[in-house]
Amino acid sequence: MNQLRELTLASASPRRAELLTQIGVEFTKRPVDLDESALPAERPSELVMRLAGAKAKAAAKLLQSTNNVILASDTIVVLDDEALGKPVDFAHARQMLSSLSGRSHQVLTAISVKDASRQKTVCVATDVHFATLSDEDIEQYWATGEPADKAGAYGIQGIAGQFVRSIGGSYSAVVGLPLYETVQLLKEFEVIK
Numbered sequence: 001m002n003q004l005r006e007l008t009l010a011s012a013s014p015r016r017a018e019l020l021t022q023i024g025v026e027f028t029k030r031p032v033d034l035d036e037s038a039l040p041a042e043r044p045s046e047l048v049m050r051l052a053g054a055k056a057k058a059a060a061k062l063l064q065s066t067n068n069v070i071l072a073s074d075t076i077v078v079l080d081d082e083a084l085g086k087p088v089d090f091a092h093a094r095q096m097l098s099s100l101s102g103r104s105h106q107v108l109t110a111i112s113v114k115d116a117s118r119q120k121t122v123c124v125a126t127d128v129h130f131a132t133l134s135d136e137d138i139e140q141y142w143a144t145g146e147p148a149d150k151a152g153a154y155g156i157q158g159i160a161g162q163f164v165r166s167i168g169g170s171y172s173a174v175v176g177l178p179l180y181e182t183v184q185l186l187k188e189f190e191v192i193k
């Protein structure tokens with residue numbers, strides 16, 4: 001792709017890099033590490049937008065050049081208004097996966113694009129309907145290692161694809177980077193035409 005401005009991806013997630021590469025966008029990586037805990041009374045959509053925005057700002061501070069456009073993202077799973085992040089251990093993953101079993105939840109992914117003069121953040125919501133999971137399914141799934149670094153303790157793009165009965169919304173948003181909205185923002189910031 002013929003890019004007009006340099007893009008920096010403020011993410012350590014291999015999925016986000018793969019998704020951007022999939023659509024032919026070139027970038028360099030500048031991951032940042034933030035405290036991802038929610039503020040008191042913060043709604044899930046506010047949390048995910050605040051974190052995506054903060055990741056972009058933190059990466060901007062670390063960069064030498066002010067010409068770069070920065071893209072950052074954050075994903076959480078929401079069930080009954082509660083935000084589920086990454087599991088800290090098996091007990092936590094088991095609790096999350098059994099609460100997701102046999103019902104629908106939402107995945108919220110916010111993307112934030114920033115340059116020296118402005119920043120724009122948007123949030124994308126996707127509905128995911130899970131199959132019923134047995135205790136054995138959950139134990140076996142944890143043992144694969146896949147849930148450990150993923151919001152809600154699952155990866156739709158991996159083994160957990162078989163747990164997903166249906167999805168309403170953006171598949172790429174569930175994986176971590178909504179491609180349609182990303183391209184719209186990259187055009188707005190004149191990274192691509």
Ligand SMILES: Cc1cn([C@H]2C[C@H](O)[C@@H](COP(=O)(O)OP(=O)(O)OP(=O)(O)O)O2)c(=O)[nH]c1=O
Pocket residue numbers: 010011012013015016031032036055073074075076077086107149150151152154155156157174175176
């Ligand atoms: C629900 C779901 C989440 N995920 C991932 C996307 C995100 O990488 C991760 C949620 O954690 P995030 O905090 O959004 O991202 P990250 O820590 O992996 O990367 P960075 O902050 O450096 O950008 O969960 C999947 O890969 N598949 C899924 O189906």
